[in-house]
Amino acid sequence: MNDTACSPAQVTVDLDAIAHNVRVLRERAGTDLMAVVKADGYGHGLVPSARAALAGGAVALGVAQPAEALALRAARVGAPVLCWLLTPAMDADALLAADVQLASSAPWSLDAIAQAARRAGRTAEVQLKADTGLARGGAFTLPVATAPDPRTDFEVLVRHAAALEAEGALRVVGVFSHFAYADAPEHPTVRAQQEAFADAVRLAERAGLRLQVRHLSNSAATLTTPAAAWDMVRPGLAVYGLSPVPEIASAADLGLRPAMRVTAQVSVTKRIPAGQGVSYGHTYAPERATTVVDVPIGYADGVPRHASNAGPVQLGGQRFAVSGRVCMDQFVVDVGDTPVEAGDEVVLFGAGDDGEPTAQEWAEAAGTISYEIVSRFGPRLPRRHVGEVGA
CATH class of the missing domain: 2.40.37.10 (Lyase, Ornithine Decarboxylase; Chain A, domain 1)
Incomplete structure (x- = not known):
């Protein structure tokens, strides 16, 4: 079924275009770049897309699901990989053995990661995900008047992570978040989320966490909101040559090549x-x-x-x-x-x-x-x- 000679249709992917797009995005951002290769590289092929992005200058790869991270490692892709959609069913032992960085949005996931680290006799690398206003994944950074705990969810997560880091079970290497309205750069939430993220970073650093990376920008923010670049940008769609802001600029306008x-x-x-x-x-x-x-x-x-x-x-x-x-x-x-x-x-x-x-x-x-x-x-x-x- 995978033989192109026998198929009535096929998808052709230009890997040189992916590498080109990464170079364009890195130059535009002026900082490091994590290429998001989740969902089979947005349909372009997980492993070939990852390798092409690294060839273009990406320093890390991002995936949603643990199986994607493990597939990269099985293909001997050795770059840093961050995986951010974790559930209690995850195989934390396999992920740590594969040297995958894991994102935590809640204390239970930190505990599961720490337990796997203790079993392996190693220190796990984690990144904390802050929900700065998308109200999806991540620990909420904003106070909720009706919450039983006066601390924000993110503050609880940071304190829990700091305690496990002091024990030596894990090391927090990054904090990240995700925009809700980056494709509308003048929307008030864009500034509000940047401010909330800056507060989250300060909170983590005051807790003694020595962050290596702080990242917020998806494709749209990478291209339209340079002030949000921080240490790293995290584009997905634009890596594959498509405009995340078609109402503002086409792929060609942005110097991107559809792959x-x-x-x-x-x-x-x-x-x-x-x-x-x-x-x-x-x-x-x-x-x-x-x-x-x-x-x-x-x-x-x-x-x-x-x-x-x-x-x-x-x-x-x-x-x-x-x-x-x-x-x-x-x-x-x-x-x-x-x-x-x-x-x-x-x-x-x-x-x-x-x-x-x-x-x-x-x-x-x-x-x-x-x-x-x-x-x-x-x-x-x-x-x-x-x-x-x-x-």
Whole structure:
């Protein structure tokens, strides 16, 4: 199934573009960079993307789930790796044995990490995650009047970490947080979260924690809010060449090169009469006799069903749109009288250099964001990695 020669569609990833984007982002930030490679490298391939990012100058890698961190280590990727989505079911012993830095959002996770460190006879490296206003992961840095403890969650976390560090079970090497509105840099929460993060850092340092890294900026903040760079930036989407702020600037405007290209081969071509309904529910019918082609890739592969009757494609250098509903394994395109044969290439999206659609255009067609477009293409589509870096 992973043989590109046998597949009717494939994802091509330009690793040189990933390395280029990291260099651009590092230069823009003027500081160190952690490349976020979670979610299979945003659909680009976990290990190849990680290696390409490191080749471009990233000094660390960030992942969400423990399995992602362990997969990097299994592939002998030796750079520092931070993993930030932990649950009580995590295998802390395996993560420590793999030399993975773990993020803590609550005292229970510090205890679990410390217990694993004691069993291993080593000191675990942890980073504390501060919730500065996203109200998602992390320990809340703001006081809550109805809370039973007058201290903030983050202060409780810091005190607990300091006690375990004094014991020698762990060492706190960093504090980090995440923006809620970085893609709207003038939004008042952007400044408020920067101030809350500065308070969190001061609290940790006053508790005696010797921080090596403090990081807050995601892709959008890296590109629009230089004051938030601190010791390190932590971009994800922009590493893969897509703009996190498309309303402000395109990828090209930002000097980024989209790394992913999704193509398929026409499987069926036929003439149909005017008024003939196309695909499930007949939500599309041509006004005149026309040629329709079947493209063997669908929502089971990652093509968003919400892009029915809207998703743009390119055939023979011309632009067309999905005609009718996207199906599980295929969709149809009305190409008019354009000569098309089985086996002809259909470009769903790419860098846009040759007039092909982009991931951002697909996002707009589906009413979503480009993050979802690139990360949703699943393992049924083989990846072909090209470029000189990351091998």
